Every structure is written in structure tokens, then in C-alpha cells.
Amino acid sequence: SNTLVQNESINKTEEIKDSILEHLCFNLGKSPRIATLHDWYMATAYAARERMMRNFVSYTEKMQNKTLKIVGYLSAEFLMGPHLGNALINLGIENETKKAIEQLGINLNDVLEQEEEPGLGNGGLGRLAACYLDSLATLQVPAVGYGIRYEFGIFDQYIRDGWQVEATDKWLRNGNPWEIVKPELNYTVKLGGHTESYTDDKGKYRVKWIPASEIKGIAYDTPVPGYKNGVTGILRLWKSEAVESFDFHAFDKGDYYGAVHEKVFSENISKVLYPNDVSDEGKRLRLSQQYFFVSCSLQNAFHILHLRGLSIDEFPESMTFQLNDTHPSIAIAEMMRLLIDEHQVGWEKAWDITKKTFAYTNHTLLPEALEKWSLPLFANVLPRLLEIIYEINSRFLLTIRDKYPGDEDRVRRMSIIDERGNKSVRMAHLATIGSHAINGVSALHTKLLKQDVLHDFYELEPDIFFNVTNGVTPRRWIKLYNPRLTSLITTHIGESWVNHLETDLVKLEQYADDPTFQQAWHDVKRQNKTDLAHLIQAIVGTKVNPDSLFDIQVKRIHEYKRQHLNVLYIAHLYNRIKQKRTDGITPRTFIFGGKAAPGYVMAKLIIKLINSVGETINNDPDVNGLIKVVFFPDFNVKNGAHIYKAADLSEQISTAGKEASGTGNMKFAMNGALTIGTFDGANIEIMECVGEENFFLFGLHAAEVAETKSNGYRPYDIYNSDEDLKQAIDMIQSGVFSHGDTGVFQPFVDTLLNYDPFLVLKDFRAYAECQQRVSDAYTNQKEWTKMSILNVARMGKFSSDRSVKDYCENIWKVNHA
Ligand code: 26V
Missing domain, CATH: 3.40.50.2000 (Glycogen Phosphorylase B;)
Known part of the structure; x- marks a missing residue:
């Protein structure tokens, strides 16, 4: 039996070696004699990816099975780290690959060192999302990680004379062998403009959003291998591009440079990851980013629902979405918009579906880190969503006034809109009100959430508060x-x-x-x-x-x-x-x-x-x-x-x-x-x-x-x-x-x-x-x-x-x- 295992391993080594050499020739156009270390890295990465793709395809097919609920993990950050080493471990081919590479006269560690990590996150929150994707695939949970394909991730840090100096993270400069672009998987996202009301052919009051601009989100999929189980999950990141119709529109008017400008604007949306910051820079773009990836992801969810042949009512049994902090919490309002404006569902039913679909994880108690958007900015970027938030809020506050008559201070504290000073939208309140479950990330943190930051909400609905202590893979x-x-x-x-x-x-x-x-x-x-x-x-x-x-x-x-x-x-x-x-x-x-x-x-x-x-x-x-x-x-x-x-x-x-x-x-x-x-x-x-x-x-x-x-x-x-x-x-x-x-x-x-x-x-x-x-x-x-x-x-x-x-x-x- 031992010899059998040994022979199998020798065969695997040969297979991997052949695969690396094939990719070196057919994908990189190099012979071993002139290949650089980076070429070897690329060839090895393609060889590893190839082994995942069969699982990937069958897993994607399994997702069409309508009885399996899919978990959508919505996160503005995924700090995946280098893929190759992890892929070899999870595929169980680290020893064979090491041997194969050695037989080609190269050292595996030198090859691994070549990979530029996708630093699409700030720190703990983004890395947690990456660990959870590993565990989801390992535990065979049908799941999709939804996020943004930033062209520039977290900045590179240098130290000059003791001071930090930042440099652009050009992680894509030498190509990314792990992603598979899906040009046909694309959705249109509106930004800016105004809304108009009208009466539809059934005499119903409806609202139309006339945007100032539209952008397109393209899906880039990265396979996420489970640990030695033949499963491959998906990380689906959205890249922003210009909508073709806008180009033609500008060309019609003979405005070639206007059209190109439009393209630059559109591509800016997924350009750069924002750091956790104390300053207010880049606020508008950050809000646009959040809405952009959330809208693409939810439209994709409706698409999957349709592929599964299910009705709108069955949405919550078909998919569930986890909000990784408030960054994607605009999803609550976007889900309502899609249901009401695009799928003609009534408010009560739409709200019921929304609440059943979303759950929210809070990751911080620091007041300066709780997301707030100024009302004028919000109205300017997402006019239709602000209207929906107002409606959610006014219905919610009715229930509070009903339950706590005369307690106007409580109403002010719980409102989604902070009316003090420069008015703003409190995203944690939106996320809490629109979810059927809220959780903290350690026992103490959850206790403090209930006691302080979300105390009023805890009093209102104690049963929807949970603790899930973090973990790492x-x-x-x-x-x-x-x-x-x-x-x-x-x-x-x-x-x-x-x-x-x-x-x-x-x-x-x-x-x-x-x-x-x-x-x-x-x-x-x-x-x-x-x-x-x-x-x-x-x-x-x-x-x-x-x-x-x-x-x-x-x-x-x-x-x-x-x-x-x-x-x-x-x-x-x-x-x-x-x-x-x-x-x-x-x-x-x-x-x-x-x-x-x-x-x-x-x-x-x-x-x-x-x-x-x-x-x-x-x-x-x-x-x-x-x-x-x-x-x-x-x-x-x-x-x-x-x-x-x-x-x-x-x-x-x-x-x-x-x-x-x-x-x-x-x-x-x-x-x-x-x-x-x-x-x-x-x-x-x-x-x-x-x-x-x-x-x-x-x-x-x-x-x-x-x-x-x-x-x-x-x-x-x-x-x-x-x-x-x-x-x-x-x-x-x-x-x-x-x-x-x-x-x-x-x-x-x-x-x-x-x-x-x-x-x-x-x-x-x-x-x-x-x-x-x-x-x-x-x-x-x-x-x-x-x-x-x-x-x-x-x-x-x-x-x-x-x-x-x-x-x-x-x-x-x-x-x-
Ligand atoms: C912090 C700050 C501090 C300065 C002001 C701006 C700002 C913005 C955001 C944040 C942190 C946001 C949430 C976050 O990253 N939380 C981290 O989540 C980890 C995963 O749950 C957790 O382990 C860390 O304790 C928590 O800080």
C-alpha cells in the first residue's frame, strides 16, 4: 500500500511538471531556458488553477440546485494574501509541486516569493473575510464572496528617515493568473441625477430614477479551493467600466473627448481601496464604490434566482446576505429599490423579503469609525436610495412611537437620520433595522454592542442579537x-x-x-x-x-x-x-x-x-x-x-x-x-x-x-x-x-x-x-x-x-x- 501511495505521488509529480511546462509554452510563450522566475511562477499558478477549475465548474453547477441556500458574503475588502502557496496546500499537492519544480531546476520558495499579493483590504476586517472564504469552501457551504476589484489595493509602505512613505500598490502590473473575467456577467449601475414619479398602466404610483450617469460592473471570478475536499468556492469582484450606450450618445453629438472622459469617470469607481482614515477625503467616491458593488451583487442574485427558476417570494430561502460591517449596508435600500421599482413588489412584501435576506456584522465600537454620510452628499449621489431610506425610517419610527409613546428622545436616538448638526445617514442603524440578525465579533464586543452602541435596538428586539467570535484559518x-x-x-x-x-x-x-x-x-x-x-x-x-x-x-x-x-x-x-x-x-x-x-x-x-x-x-x-x-x-x-x-x-x-x-x-x-x-x-x-x-x-x-x-x-x-x-x-x-x-x-x-x-x-x-x-x-x-x-x-x-x-x-x- 505504501508503494502504491509512493507511485501515485510520482505520477502526480510528473503530471504537475508536464502541466507547468505546457503553461510555460502555451500561456507564456517561453522555453525553460529563457524563462524568468516570474514566468515559472505564472506557469505554476496556471497549473494549480487548472486543477481547481474542474471543481469550480461543478460547484457553479451545484449552485443552480434550487434547494441549496447560497450565502452571499458582501464585503468592501478581501485581504486574500498570496494565492499559490495556499492553493498547493488546499489541493494537497505541495510536496509533488515542490519536487516537480526542483526537477525543473527551480526552488519552490523562490517561485512563491514572486507573487504580488492582492492587498484588497485594510487589516483585520478584510483578512477575516478571506479566512471565512477558506472555511466556507472547506465546509462545503455554497457561497460567493462579493466585493470590488480595486486596481490599487492598500498602499505599499516604505520607511524613509524613520517616517512612513506611501507608494501605489500596482498589484496587477505583471498580470493576475488567478482571476477569470466574465465579460458577459455585467450589470448597469445608476449614479446621481433625480427621481420622477408617474402612474403606471395599472394606476399605481411609481418612481423612476433618472441618473446623471450610468456605469457597468464586470465580474472577475477567483476560485477559492476548500481543504482537500474537491470543492472550489468563488470570490466575485466587480470592476467598473463605461457603459457603451454613453459612448455612442457622446459620439452622436460629435463629442469624442466627452466620451473618453466618461470612460475615465466610470473606471475611477473601482480604482483604489480607501484606508481606514480619520480624514474625510474621497467621500463621494467611497460612497459610489459601496453602492456600485452592492448593486452589481444584488442584481447578480436576482439573476441567479431567475436561473434557478424561483419566484421573488422564494428569495430568502434561495440566498442570504451577510453584511461585513456597514460598508455594504446600502444593500438594504438597494434591495428595496430593486424589488419595488424594478420588480413591482409592494412595500410590505418587499420589506419582509429584505429583512429575511440580510444579516449584519458590526466590527467596531469606536464612534469615529461608525459610518455616517452627510445628507446632501447622499442625496446627490443616490437620490432614489435616500427616498427609500426616508420611507424605511418613517415607518420604523412609527413603530417606536407606538411602542414608547412620548419618548421622543428615544426616537431621535434610534432614527436612521442623525438630525444634530450637519444632518447625516447612520449606516449602522440602517443595517440593524433592515436585518434579521446582528452580531458582534467577540463575547465582550457583543456585550458592549447590546449595552451601549445598539442598546435601544437590543431593547426593541433582543432575540436578533448574536455573538460570533472571530476565527482564522x-x-x-x-x-x-x-x-x-x-x-x-x-x-x-x-x-x-x-x-x-x-x-x-x-x-x-x-x-x-x-x-x-x-x-x-x-x-x-x-x-x-x-x-x-x-x-x-x-x-x-x-x-x-x-x-x-x-x-x-x-x-x-x-x-x-x-x-x-x-x-x-x-x-x-x-x-x-x-x-x-x-x-x-x-x-x-x-x-x-x-x-x-x-x-x-x-x-x-x-x-x-x-x-x-x-x-x-x-x-x-x-x-x-x-x-x-x-x-x-x-x-x-x-x-x-x-x-x-x-x-x-x-x-x-x-x-x-x-x-x-x-x-x-x-x-x-x-x-x-x-x-x-x-x-x-x-x-x-x-x-x-x-x-x-x-x-x-x-x-x-x-x-x-x-x-x-x-x-x-x-x-x-x-x-x-x-x-x-x-x-x-x-x-x-x-x-x-x-x-x-x-x-x-x-x-x-x-x-x-x-x-x-x-x-x-x-x-x-x-x-x-x-x-x-x-x-x-x-x-x-x-x-x-x-x-x-x-x-x-x-x-x-x-x-x-x-x-x-x-x-x-x-x-x-x-x-x-
Ligand atoms: C477604524 C477606524 C479608526 C480611525 C477612524 C476611521 C476608522 C475606520 C474604520 C475602522 C475599523 C473598521 C472596522 C474594522 O476593521 N474592525 C476590525 O474588525 C476585525 C474583524 O472583526 C476585528 O478583529 C478588529 O478588532 C476590528 O478593529
Whole structure:
């Protein structure tokens, strides 16, 4: 039987080799002799895609089966990361492909390195969508991910003189072998203009939208392979193009340049991904983008309904849509428009269908991140949709007035329209009112949603609130990106854990005390750290010691995530070193990574601060390499491959109540890092699973944060009462890290001393003490390794398979494998 398996593998290797050579010739027009590494990448990608397409076709056919409910996952972001490595893992052909490529005289890792990742997302929210697509395909749930085919994804980050510099992400420049364009799958989307009412031939009052312009959305499909199950799901992204009729219209008038201009306008809609920003730039285009992809997706859904031979009434049994945050929530109004204006359905019935069809996931409690659109802008871009929203709102407020007579304050609080100041549309209210299920992304986040942000809605309909704690896919985040750990785990407990993480990973616990296993575990981490050390040397030019504690914080740069709390502790350690108070300091390498939104001045200053502190500390002979500080540039999915697996300590130190869930926390813990974290987001559930004794918890709880603020928080008093903290801040202010320049970090220091909106100073002492416990624990390597093993063994809950099953069972009501 073993020889049989071996022969099969040899055949597969030959097959793959032939396939790669064929694609090299027929798709790339190259011979092996002149092929570049990129050509080999393209040929290998086509070979892998070919293996998915048969499944893809049968899966698409299966979708015509009218009894299967399809899940439409509507998301403005899909942060897929490189496809090739993942495709090989999920197709189960990674070893054979490696051999095939080797026989052609090439190294597979060099080939994988060629892929430019599709960075069509900002961070956690977009990456979550990508993990869910992997799990949906793995669990054989009929699903389509609907989004935008941005020509430029999240910007590339460079560091110049310590500052972040942004560059355009030209991810399509060398072609994209993964997408299949479907020119015949296209829909028209209206923008701007005005509405007119008329009476139809049955004497019914109707509304017509006369747009100022129309654009066309073209479908680009990317196959999403399930894990070794012969299933391939779909990611369907829309690209905007000009509508032909508009061209002809302009040509008729002899206005050739006008027609070309129209084309430029149309293509702008799907041009660029917008960063999470504090500034208001590009508002109009962003609203147009949201409506554009939502309208295309819903029109596509009606098309599928028609292909299935079903009636409009059967829509909710045929398809269900998940709104990934409020970005696609205009779908509620667009669904009503399509039903009423295009399919002549009456209001009550249309509303019933709409509510049954949609469910909404909230991903943030931060007030500045809750989407609002100014009324004039909305009226200008989407006049018909605003009318529909007004009608939804007025009917909704009638029910509120009916249920709570005289409570006009409640009516104002719950209205979709915020009437205070510059009037605006509150998208979270639209999404909540139009959905049959609303969920938060961790237990704490859901609790706070019910208590605060959506409290009135919770009181109204408590049964429609759910929690679905986030998860990440173990295929990419363990098997693909940590091959050493994967083979150690698999030799001990078999390979079932890869798609049964919840039940099977826990089998590792029996080895936690086994010295041989501990040594092997330690060696894996040590080798992963050596790899990262080499990469840091090559990219940043800093030499780091793989035997030091690798303390890593990678995530978007934001004040609420408190990278600066970490920096203040580093400044404090430096101060101790300068004062020769080094006892108790464990050798550490502090590694940071993350992008700041281009318009977020304070976040960019924090990056500069990290680099400045690093430059000073890394070059000070007094430090003598005891601690090092590194900023790893351009943190993205691809770079994550080298970072998570090399961490000893994972920094999850957001102000309690601000991080909805976090997902990096899960990736680190699954790869054997211990966590230093606050009582926030999914940290709490991680700690519950891995055990308090294997987790470094510190800081205020969410309720204490609220209390501290309402009692008139005075950060300056804390600064004055904590000598270590004071000295750390004074060093920054006095130019110790900026060649004597006292101006550059002044805004940073001022904000901390006078406002400190995220309670950095308040939590400093607890953090420093907790970091000391970390240092002490790390000196006992055996004990540390045991904690690391137990962390991994108990992380099964945080597979996105579990999350997707929760959605299937509680919200979508669909079957899963
Ligand atoms: C944040 C901000 C902050 C600055 C102002 C503008 C702005 C706009 C959007 C956002 C975040 C939007 C939602 C989001 O990305 N949430 C993240 O979702 C992840 C997946 O559920 C979750 O793990 C993260 O905790 C959450 O921040």
C-alpha cells in the first residue's frame, strides 16, 4: 500500500511538471531556458488553477440546485494574501509541486516569493473575510464572496528617515493568473441625477430614477479551493467600466473627448481601496464604490434566482446576505429599490423579503469609525436610495412611537437620520433595522454592542442579537506559514487537526510535559526566529539575536491599539540601562510592523517614534545588544508568513473595550507565542481557553475605562506620580531619541499629558509590572515552552471553521460539512 501511495505521488509529480511546462509554452510563450522566475511562477499558478477549475465548474453547477441556500458574503475588502502557496496546500499537492519544480531546476520558495499579493483590504476586517472564504469552501457551504476589484489595493509602505512613505500598490502590473473575467456577467449601475414619479398602466404610483450617469460592473471570478475536499468556492469582484450606450450618445453629438472622459469617470469607481482614515477625503467616491458593488451583487442574485427558476417570494430561502460591517449596508435600500421599482413588489412584501435576506456584522465600537454620510452628499449621489431610506425610517419610527409613546428622545436616538448638526445617514442603524440578525465579533464586543452602541435596538428586539467570535484559518496561518511546527504536530497527533482544530489540536496537551517534545518544540521556535533574524538583517539592516525574547506587535497603527504604550516601556528599559539598573532585564528584541492611514498624523508620528527609539537604542554601546528595536516595513499577509511563527510574545494591548476582537492575537497564540494582553476583544476568550496561568493579563477592564473617563481623567497627575513613566516621557520630549530635537515629538507628548484618550498613562504601571513577569518567566525556558505548547493545544476554538459553523447554524440556517 505504501508503494502504491509512493507511485501515485510520482505520477502526480510528473503530471504537475508536464502541466507547468505546457503553461510555460502555451500561456507564456517561453522555453525553460529563457524563462524568468516570474514566468515559472505564472506557469505554476496556471497549473494549480487548472486543477481547481474542474471543481469550480461543478460547484457553479451545484449552485443552480434550487434547494441549496447560497450565502452571499458582501464585503468592501478581501485581504486574500498570496494565492499559490495556499492553493498547493488546499489541493494537497505541495510536496509533488515542490519536487516537480526542483526537477525543473527551480526552488519552490523562490517561485512563491514572486507573487504580488492582492492587498484588497485594510487589516483585520478584510483578512477575516478571506479566512471565512477558506472555511466556507472547506465546509462545503455554497457561497460567493462579493466585493470590488480595486486596481490599487492598500498602499505599499516604505520607511524613509524613520517616517512612513506611501507608494501605489500596482498589484496587477505583471498580470493576475488567478482571476477569470466574465465579460458577459455585467450589470448597469445608476449614479446621481433625480427621481420622477408617474402612474403606471395599472394606476399605481411609481418612481423612476433618472441618473446623471450610468456605469457597468464586470465580474472577475477567483476560485477559492476548500481543504482537500474537491470543492472550489468563488470570490466575485466587480470592476467598473463605461457603459457603451454613453459612448455612442457622446459620439452622436460629435463629442469624442466627452466620451473618453466618461470612460475615465466610470473606471475611477473601482480604482483604489480607501484606508481606514480619520480624514474625510474621497467621500463621494467611497460612497459610489459601496453602492456600485452592492448593486452589481444584488442584481447578480436576482439573476441567479431567475436561473434557478424561483419566484421573488422564494428569495430568502434561495440566498442570504451577510453584511461585513456597514460598508455594504446600502444593500438594504438597494434591495428595496430593486424589488419595488424594478420588480413591482409592494412595500410590505418587499420589506419582509429584505429583512429575511440580510444579516449584519458590526466590527467596531469606536464612534469615529461608525459610518455616517452627510445628507446632501447622499442625496446627490443616490437620490432614489435616500427616498427609500426616508420611507424605511418613517415607518420604523412609527413603530417606536407606538411602542414608547412620548419618548421622543428615544426616537431621535434610534432614527436612521442623525438630525444634530450637519444632518447625516447612520449606516449602522440602517443595517440593524433592515436585518434579521446582528452580531458582534467577540463575547465582550457583543456585550458592549447590546449595552451601549445598539442598546435601544437590543431593547426593541433582543432575540436578533448574536455573538460570533472571530476565527482564522489554520490552513494558511499554521500549515502554510509554519511548516516546521506543522510537521512536529503532525508526527505526534496525525494531520486531522488541520480541518478539525476544535476537536483534535487538544491532543497535543499530553506532550506538554515531555522533555523530548519540549526540546523539539523549542528548536522549531528557535529556527523560525533565526529565519526572521536573517530577514530583518536583509531588509532593515539590524542584527538581532535569535536567543533573545522576540516581543512582537504587528497590526495597523492606531492610538487605541497603543503601540505607544509598548514604546514607553522600551524607553523606560533604556533609561534603566543608562542608569546601570539592568538587573531583571531579559535580552529582548522588540519588533513592530503596521501601516498608518496616510491622513492619520498621530499614527505616522508613532512610526517615526518607534524608528527613532530603535536607532538610538540599537546604536548605543551602553545597551550592548541587551535590547533591540526593529520596525519591519510594509506589514502585510505575505510578510506575516515570517513574523507570527517567530514570536515568543504577542502584544495585544488595546484600551479595554476598543478592539472589537482582534485576529492577530489568534495567529500568534496558534503558533506558540504567549500573549501579553488587556481585557479586550477576543483576548478574554483566548485566556479562558489557554488558562490564566499561560497568559499575561494586565490593565483596566472596559467598565473601569468608562469610569475613569467619566470621573475626569487627569493624565498629568499620573505622569507626576510615577517616576519611571515621567523619565520615559521626558526622554522623548527632551530629544534623547531625536538628536536633541525637542520639537518633533511635542504633539505626541502634549496629547499624552493633556488628553491621553486611550489611557496609556493609566495602564503604564500595570503594563510594566506585567512585562517584568514576562521577563522572569522567560528565564525558565522549560516552563515557557510548556506554556507555549499548552497555548497551541488549546486554541482550537479560534479556527474560522468554528466561526463559519456558528454563522451557518445560528444566522444563515444552512448546512455545512
Ligand atoms: C477604524 C477606524 C479608526 C480611525 C477612524 C476611521 C476608522 C475606520 C474604520 C475602522 C475599523 C473598521 C472596522 C474594522 O476593521 N474592525 C476590525 O474588525 C476585525 C474583524 O472583526 C476585528 O478583529 C478588529 O478588532 C476590528 O478593529
